[in-house]
Amino acid sequence: MTNPRTGYPDGYLIYLIKQIDSGLRRPFDELISGHGISTAGYTALTVLQSRPGMTSSELARRTFVRAQTMAETVTSLTQAGYVRREKDPAHGLQILLYITDLGLERVAELAPEVAHLESDLVGALGEGEPAELIRALRACRDALAALSRDERPSV
Amino acid sequence: MTNPRTGYPDGYLIYLIKQIDSGLRRPFDELISGHGISTAGYTALTVLQSRPGMTSSELARRTFVRAQTMAETVTSLTQAGYVRREKDPAHGLQILLYITDLGLERVAELAPEVAHLESDLVGALGEGEPAELIRALRACRDALAALSRDERPSV
DNA sequence: GAAAGATTTCAGGTAACCTGCAATCGCAAT
DNA sequence: ATTGCGATTGCAGGTTACCTGAAATCTTTC
Numbered sequence: 148m149t150n151p152r153t154g155y156p157d158g159y160l161i162y163l164i165k166q167i168d169s170g171l172r173r174p175f176d177e178l179i180s181g182h183g184i185s186t187a188g189y190t191a192l193t194v195l196q197s198r199p200g201m202t203s204s205e206l207a208r209r210t211f212v213r214a215q216t217m218a219e220t221v222t223s224l225t226q227a228g229y230v231r232r233e234k235d236p237a238h239g240l241q242i243l244l245y246i247t248d249l250g251l252e253r254v255a256e257l258a259p260e261v262a263h264l265e266s267d268l269v270g271a272l273g274e275g276e277p278a279e280l281i282r283a284l285r286a287c288r289d290a291l292a293a294l295s296r297d298e299r300p301s302v
Numbered sequence: 303m304t305n306p307r308t309g310y311p312d313g314y315l316i317y318l319i320k321q322i323d324s325g326l327r328r329p330f331d332e333l334i335s336g337h338g339i340s341t342a343g344y345t346a347l348t349v350l351q352s353r354p355g356m357t358s359s360e361l362a363r364r365t366f367v368r369a370q371t372m373a374e375t376v377t378s379l380t381q382a383g384y385v386r387r388e389k390d391p392a393h394g395l396q397i398l399l400y401i402t403d404l405g406l407e408r409v410a411e412l413a414p415e416v417a418h419l420e421s422d423l424v425g426a427l428g429e430g431e432p433a434e435l436i437r438a439l440r441a442c443r444d445a446l447a448a449l450s451r452d453e454r455p456s457v
Numbered sequence: 458g459a460a461a462g463a464t465t466t467c468a469g470g471t472a473a474c475c476t477g478c479a480a481t482c483g484c485a486a487t
Numbered sequence: 488a489t490t491g492c493g494a495t496t497g498c499a500g501g502t503t504a505c506c507t508g509a510a511a512t513c514t515t516t517c
Binding site: 324327328331357358359369370373377393395396397 | 463464465466467474475
């Protein structure tokens with residue numbers, strides 16, 4: 148009933164994460180809709196901003212979705228002019244993705260509002276706690292990545 | 303660009319939460335499908351387990367979804383025999399929800415596997431860190447709840 | 458007792474996932 | 488070299504979990 152690793156009921160951590168994600172969905176969608184971009188698209192765009200030249204499949208692995216799902220997202224971003232596709236000269240098969248100036252513009256436009264929502268989210272936390280929270284969540288994310296590598300090398 | 307409250311780029315905390323939620327989706331779905339229950343249904347069921355006698359609308363507020371959405375989930379749980387609906391004698395309109403023995407059975411069945419997934423998730427964290435993480439996430443959840451109360455008293 | 462608010466229900470729609478299948482290419486081993 | 492395997496990409500078809508809109512019923516408030 149009570150998980151010795153967490154000190155709370157089994158599944159409570161997972162429940163909390165799902166609950167927060169659900170609670171973010173609406174305010175987040177409100178922010179970005181009206182800027183001509185979807186939630187999935189925004190996520191992909193921010194990853195491409197910090198890591199230009201990824202393939203769609205790499206992007207899919209990083210965000211824990213199937214390659215086919217990410218391909219759809221990337222297609223609409225490309226059609227909107229936020230992402231540019233370039234054939235990899237070394238790898239005839241792969242197509243490398245780059246965020247365009249227009250894409251950078253959209254992300255920059257949204258940054259203040261996203262930062263504001265994030266500040267609301269951590270508003271009740273004390274000094275240094277948000278950084279600590281992020282550190283812990285990164286460890287969880289990495290654990291999940293290791294899990295999905297082991298269990299489904301590629302489907 | 304960098305949020306002074308988090309010490310990380312704007313939106314990174316939100317990104318991490320969405321990423322982890324996405325990473326949990328597949329292993330979690332794998333766990334519970336095959337036990338005749340959906341993700342949304344499982345969530346509602348665990349809440350009803352700890353707080354019997356809620357209305358569907360209350361449940362909706364708690365999980366940050368619209369009342370109509372929760373009504374659908376509750377309908378299928380009722381049809382499956384996991385939830386019992388009882389007219390509130392004091393409030394002719396409200397219908398109170400109770401988890402049934404069958405519902406409790408399903409939740410109990412799944413508890414070990416959910417606990418295992420959760421242990422994997424926090425596997426890289428040190429002594430006492432999971433409890434600290436949960437505490438911080440609860441504060442974030444409460445901040446979100448306050449937000450949604452203020453901005454949309456009820457739509 | 459009428460207006461305002463909340464709960465429930467029905468109807469219709471969408472975003473973001475999924476599986477399955479096929480074509481193409483790189484790479485390694487026979 | 489050719490055969491076979493894994494990875495990337497593309498196309499087709501579904502599902503889940505959300506959403507809005509609108510109406511009926513009941514409670515509360517003025």
